[in-house]
Amino acid sequence: MADVGTAPRTETGADLRRAILDHTRHLLVTGGYDGLSMRKIARGVGCSATSIYLHFESKDALTHALIDEGMRKLYEALSAEEGATPPRRLEALCQAYVRFGLANPEYYQVMFQLHPERMARYPPEDYRRARRNVELFAETLEEGAASGDLRVAATPDVAAHALWTALHGLVSLLLAERVDVRVAGDDFIDAAIGQALAAFEAR
Amino acid sequence: MADVGTAPRTETGADLRRAILDHTRHLLVTGGYDGLSMRKIARGVGCSATSIYLHFESKDALTHALIDEGMRKLYEALSAEEGATPPRRLEALCQAYVRFGLANPEYYQVMFQLHPERMARYPPEDYRRARRNVELFAETLEEGAASGDLRVAATPDVAAHALWTALHGLVSLLLAERVDVRVAGDDFIDAAIGQALAAFEAR
Amino acid sequence: MADVGTAPRTETGADLRRAILDHTRHLLVTGGYDGLSMRKIARGVGCSATSIYLHFESKDALTHALIDEGMRKLYEALSAEEGATPPRRLEALCQAYVRFGLANPEYYQVMFQLHPERMARYPPEDYRRARRNVELFAETLEEGAASGDLRVAATPDVAAHALWTALHGLVSLLLAERVDVRVAGDDFIDAAIGQALAAFEAR
Amino acid sequence: MADVGTAPRTETGADLRRAILDHTRHLLVTGGYDGLSMRKIARGVGCSATSIYLHFESKDALTHALIDEGMRKLYEALSAEEGATPPRRLEALCQAYVRFGLANPEYYQVMFQLHPERMARYPPEDYRRARRNVELFAETLEEGAASGDLRVAATPDVAAHALWTALHGLVSLLLAERVDVRVAGDDFIDAAIGQALAAFEAR
DNA sequence: AATGAATGAGCTTTCATTCAT
DNA sequence: AATGAATGAAAGCTCATTCAT
Numbered sequence: 001m002a003d004v005g006t007a008p009r010t011e012t013g014a015d016l017r018r019a020i021l022d023h024t025r026h027l028l029v030t031g032g033y034d035g036l037s038m039r040k041i042a043r044g045v046g047c048s049a050t051s052i053y054l055h056f057e058s059k060d061a062l063t064h065a066l067i068d069e070g071m072r073k074l075y076e077a078l079s080a081e082e083g084a085t086p087p088r089r090l091e092a093l094c095q096a097y098v099r100f101g102l103a104n105p106e107y108y109q110v111m112f113q114l115h116p117e118r119m120a121r122y123p124p125e126d127y128r129r130a131r132r133n134v135e136l137f138a139e140t141l142e143e144g145a146a147s148g149d150l151r152v153a154a155t156p157d158v159a160a161h162a163l164w165t166a167l168h169g170l171v172s173l174l175l176a177e178r179v180d181v182r183v184a185g186d187d188f189i190d191a192a193i194g195q196a197l198a199a200f201e202a203r
Numbered sequence: 204m205a206d207v208g209t210a211p212r213t214e215t216g217a218d219l220r221r222a223i224l225d226h227t228r229h230l231l232v233t234g235g236y237d238g239l240s241m242r243k244i245a246r247g248v249g250c251s252a253t254s255i256y257l258h259f260e261s262k263d264a265l266t267h268a269l270i271d272e273g274m275r276k277l278y279e280a281l282s283a284e285e286g287a288t289p290p291r292r293l294e295a296l297c298q299a300y301v302r303f304g305l306a307n308p309e310y311y312q313v314m315f316q317l318h319p320e321r322m323a324r325y326p327p328e329d330y331r332r333a334r335r336n337v338e339l340f341a342e343t344l345e346e347g348a349a350s351g352d353l354r355v356a357a358t359p360d361v362a363a364h365a366l367w368t369a370l371h372g373l374v375s376l377l378l379a380e381r382v383d384v385r386v387a388g389d390d391f392i393d394a395a396i397g398q399a400l401a402a403f404e405a406r
Numbered sequence: 407m408a409d410v411g412t413a414p415r416t417e418t419g420a421d422l423r424r425a426i427l428d429h430t431r432h433l434l435v436t437g438g439y440d441g442l443s444m445r446k447i448a449r450g451v452g453c454s455a456t457s458i459y460l461h462f463e464s465k466d467a468l469t470h471a472l473i474d475e476g477m478r479k480l481y482e483a484l485s486a487e488e489g490a491t492p493p494r495r496l497e498a499l500c501q502a503y504v505r506f507g508l509a510n511p512e513y514y515q516v517m518f519q520l521h522p523e524r525m526a527r528y529p530p531e532d533y534r535r536a537r538r539n540v541e542l543f544a545e546t547l548e549e550g551a552a553s554g555d556l557r558v559a560a561t562p563d564v565a566a567h568a569l570w571t572a573l574h575g576l577v578s579l580l581l582a583e584r585v586d587v588r589v590a591g592d593d594f595i596d597a598a599i600g601q602a603l604a605a606f607e608a609r
Numbered sequence: 610m611a612d613v614g615t616a617p618r619t620e621t622g623a624d625l626r627r628a629i630l631d632h633t634r635h636l637l638v639t640g641g642y643d644g645l646s647m648r649k650i651a652r653g654v655g656c657s658a659t660s661i662y663l664h665f666e667s668k669d670a671l672t673h674a675l676i677d678e679g680m681r682k683l684y685e686a687l688s689a690e691e692g693a694t695p696p697r698r699l700e701a702l703c704q705a706y707v708r709f710g711l712a713n714p715e716y717y718q719v720m721f722q723l724h725p726e727r728m729a730r731y732p733p734e735d736y737r738r739a740r741r742n743v744e745l746f747a748e749t750l751e752e753g754a755a756s757g758d759l760r761v762a763a764t765p766d767v768a769a770h771a772l773w774t775a776l777h778g779l780v781s782l783l784l785a786e787r788v789d790v791r792v793a794g795d796d797f798i799d800a801a802i803g804q805a806l807a808a809f810e811a812r
Numbered sequence: 813a814a815t816g817a818a819t820g821a822g823c824t825t826t827c828a829t830t831c832a833t
Numbered sequence: 834a835a836t837g838a839a840t841g842a843a844a845g846c847t848c849a850t851t852c853a854t
Contacts, residue, residue: 016834016835031320032318032320033237034236034237034318037826037827037828038827038828038829039826039827039828047835047836048835048836048837049828049829049836050829050830050831050835050836050837050838051834051835051836053828053829053830054834054835058828058829059828059829112376112379112381113316113379114379115234115235115237115238115379116379116380116381117234117235119379119380119381131383134383153394153397153398154390154394157385157386158386158390158391158394159394159398161382161383161386161391161395162373162391162394162395162398163398164372164376165369165372165373165376165377165382165395166368166369166372166373166395166398166399167372168372168375168376169367169368169369169370169371169372169373169375170365170368170369170372172371172372172375173315173367173368173371174368176315176316176317176318176319176322177319177322178315178319178322179364179368180334180337180364182360183360183361183364187357187361188361188364188365191356191357191361191362191365192364192365192368192369194356194402195356195362195365195366195369195399195402196369196398196399196402198401198402199397199398199399199401199402203406219817219818240843240844240845241844241845241846242843242844242845250818250819251818251819251820252819252820252845252846253818253819253820253846253847253848254817254818254819256845256846256847257816257817257818258817261845261846262845262846422813422814438724438726439643440642440643440724443847443848443849444848444849444850445847445848445849453814453815454814454815454816455815455849455850456814456815456816456817456850456851456852457813457814457815459849459850459851460813460814464849464850465849465850518782518785518787519722519785520785521640521641521643521644521785522785522786522787523640523641525785525786525787537789540789559800559803559804560796560800563791563792564792564796564797564800565800565804567788567789567792567797567801568779568797568800568801568804569804570778570782571775571778571779571782571783571788571801572774572775572778572779572801572804572805573778574778574781574782575773575774575775575776575777575778575779575781576771576774576775576778578777578778578781579721579773579774579777580774582721582722582723582724582725582728583725583728584721584725584728585770585774586740586743586770588766589766589767589770593763593767594767594770594771597762597763597767597768597771598770598771598774598775600762600808601762601768601771601772601775601805601808602775602804602805602808604807604808605803605804605805605807605808609812625838625839646822646823646824647823647824647825648822648823648824656839656840657839657840657841658824658825658840659825659826659827659839659840659841659842660838660839660840662824662825662826663837663838663839664838667824667825668824668825
C-alpha cells in the first residue's frame with residue numbers, strides 16, 4: 001500500500017529490472033530471439049541501453065534470467081495440476097504443459113528453442129531447477145507404474161523425457177505456425193496429446 | 204572423365220552455386236540461422252560476397268533453396284522406406300525421419316526451425332513439395348486403417364501431423380542438445396519412437 | 407520495309423543502343439541521375455549489363471550521349487518557332503523552352519542539372535552544339551535591338567544568358583516540385599515568362 | 610578565453626554535432642548530395658560512422674537539419690536588408706539572395722536542389738519556416754503595389770514566386786558552372802538581376 | 813554483337829558493449 | 834542508480850566495371 005501514488009514515469013530500481021524483463025518478453029513474441037536487441041529493450045522501457053547493464057551482466061545473463069523465470073512459472077503451472085489417479089494426473093500435466101507453451105510463447109521460445117551454444121553458459125543451479133519440470137512427469141509415471149495404472153515400458157526418466165519431446169514438438173510447431181491451417185485447431189491438440197498418452201494406457 | 208582430379212582452386216559456375224549451398228549448410232550447424240551471413244559464406248567458399256548474388260537473389264532466396272533441397276532429400280529418404288505391412292512401413296518412416304534429422308542437422312534447422320516471418324515468403328510451389336513428406340505418413344496411416352492393421356482415431360491427415368509433431372520434438376530437442384545426457388542415447392530414440400507409435404497399435 | 411515482321415524479342419545492334427538510351431531516360435524520370443544504374447538499365451531493356459558497354463564506353467559516355475540528344479531536340483524545338491517580329495519570336499522561344507523542359511524532364515535533368523564535375527568531361531564538340539540554343543535567343547535579341555523593337559541593355563549574349571537563367575529557374579523549380587502548390591499552375595508559368603520578358607519591352 | 614588554442618583532437622558532445630554539420634556542408638560542395646556518405650562524413654570529422662547516429666537519426670534527418678539551418682541563415686540575410694523604398698528594398702533582397710547562394714553553395718544545394726522524393730519527408734514545421742523567405746519578397750511587392758512604387762501584374766505571391774524562380778535559375782546555373790565563362794562575371798549577375806526586376810518598374 | 817561470371821569498394825544502418833561522469 | 838557518448842564489427846545489398854568466352 002505504501003507505493004500507492006508514487007508511480008514513477010520511468011521505472012527505477014527493482015521496478016526497472018522487472019520492466020526490462022517484461023519488455024524483453026514482449027519483443028521476443030514479435031521478433032524472436034534474433035530480433036532482440038539491448039537498444040530496443042531500452043527504448044521500450046524508457047531507459048538507456050547502458051542502464052540494462054546495471055541489472056544484467058550481459059545479453060546472455062538477461063536471457064538466462066528470463067529462462068529461469070519461465071522454468072519457475074512452468075513448474076508452478078505443472079505442480080498445480082492434481083488428479084485422482086496417475087493417468088488423470090499425467091493427462092493434466094500434458095495439457096498444462098501445452099497450455100503453458102501456447103500461452104507464453106516468449107518464455108517458451110527462450111526456454112526451449114535457444115541455440116545450444118547460447119545454453120552452454122547456462123548456470124548449473126538454474127539448470128537443476130529447470131530439470132524439475134520433467135521430473136514431475138517422471139514421478140507421476142513412476143507412481144502409475146507402481147500402482148499398475150500406467151504401462152511404462154522404459155525407465156520412468158526415459159519415458160518422461162520421451163513424452164516431453166512429443167509435447168515439445170507439438171508446442172513448437174504450433175508456435176512456429178508450421179502446422180497446416182487445414183489441420184491445426186483444438187481438436188488437433190487433443191488428438192496429439194491423446195496419441196502421446198496412448199503409450200501409457202494399461203490394457 | 205577427363206576432368207577427374209582437376210579440382211579448380213575456386214569453384215566457378217554451377218560449381219560455385221553448389222559450393223555456396225554446401226558451405227551455408229556447414230555454417231548453419233555451427234552458428235544457426237542467425238549466425239549466418241553472406242560474407243561468412245563468401246569467405247568460406249573463397250568468393251566475393253557479391254558473387255553469391257549472381258546465384259541467389261537474396262539471403263531469403265538462398266535459404267529457401269536450401270529448404271527445398273532438404274525437403275526433396277527428406278522425401279527421397281522417406282520414399283525409399285518400404286515395409287511389408289502398414290505398421291512396419293510406419294515404423295520405418297518414423298525411423299527414417301529421425302535418422303534424416305539427426306544426420307542432417309543443417310537442413311533440419313532451416314527446414315523446420317525458421318522464424319515464421321521468414322517462412323511467410325516461402326514460395327507456394329515449394330511449400331506444396333514440402334507437404335508431400337507428411338502426406339507419406341498420412342497415406343500409410345490410411346492404408347493401415349483400411350486394412351485394420353493400424354488403429355487411427357482421428358483422420359489420417361490429423362493423425363499424421365500429430366505423429367510428425369512428436370517426431371519433430373524428438374529430433375529438435377536432440378539437435379538442440381536439450382535432452383539430458385543421462386537419458387539421451389540410442390535406446391532413448393527407440394523408446395521415443397516406440398511411444399509415438401503405440402497410439403496406432405491395433406489391440 | 408525489309409524489317410517488317412522481324413521484330414526481335416530483345417533489341418540488338420543499333421536498336422539496342424536506342425533502347426538503352428530510351429530506358430535510361432525512363433529511369434531518369436523516376437529516380438533521378440543518382441537512381442540510375444547500369445544494371446537497372448540492362449534489366450529494363452532486357453540485355454546484360456555488359457552489353458551496354460558495347461555501345462557506350464562508360465556511364466559518363468552514356469550520359470553525354472543523352473545530353474547531346476537532348477540538346478539537339480531542344481534546338482529543333484526552338485528553331486521551329488517563328489514569329490513575325492522579334493518580340494513575338496522571343497516570346498515564342500521562351501514558351502518553347504519551358505514547354506520542352508516540362509515535357510522532357512529526363513532530358514532536362516541531365517542536360518542542365520548534372521554536377522559540374524560530371525560535365526567537366528563533356529566533349530568540346532558537343533558543348534559547341536549545346537551552345538547554339540542560347541545563341542538562338544541572342545540572335546533574336548540582336549535583331550530586335552537593331553530594329554528597335556526590343557530594348558536590350560546589355561550585349562545580346564549577356565542578355566540572352568540572363569534570360570536563359572530565368573527560364574531555367576522556372577523549369578527546374580517546377581520539375582523539382584518546389585513551387586508551392588497554391589501558386590503553381592498555368593497562370594504561374596505565363597506570369598513568370600511575362601516577368602522575364604518585361605525587361606525587353608520597348609517603351 | 611581560457612579555451613582559446615586548446616582545440617580538442619576529436620570533437621565531443623555538441624561540438625561533434627556542429628562538426629558533422631560543417632563537414633557535411635564541405636562534402637556537399639565537392640561531391641554533391643550523391644557523393645555524400647555517412648562514412649565520408651565520419652572520416653572527415655574523425656569519429657566513427659556510428660557516432661553520427663547519436664546526433665542524427667538518419668541521413669535524411671541530417672540533411673533536413675542542414676536545410677533548416679540554411680533556410681534560417683537565408684532568412685537572417687534577407688531580413689537584414691532594408692531599403693528606403695519598396696523598389697530599393699526589392700533590389701536589396703534580390704542581391705542578398707544571390708549573394709547568399711553564391712557564398713553558400715553547400716547550403717544552397719541541399720536547400721533547393723534535392724530530389725523531390727527526398728523532400729517529401731521534410732518536416733512540415735521546417736517547411737513553414739522555409740516558406741518565410743519567399744514571403745519576404747511577397748510582402749515587399751505588396752507594399753510597393755500599394756504605394757504605387759512597384760508595378761505588380763499578378764498577385765504578390767505569384768509575382769514573388771516568379772521572381773524567385775528567376776533568381777534561383779541565376780544562382781543554380783552559376784553554381785553548376787554552366788554559364789559560359791565569356792559571359793559570367795559581376796556584370797552578368799547585375800544584368801540578370803536587373804532583367805528580373807525590370808518587370809516591376811513603374812513607368 | 814553479346815554474355816555470364818566475377819569483383820572490390822561502397823552504401824546505410826544496427827549491434828553489444830565500455831567508459832567517464 | 835543512471836546516463837550520454839562513443840566505438841569496432843558486422844549486417845544485407847548495390848555499384849561500375851572487367852574479362853574470358
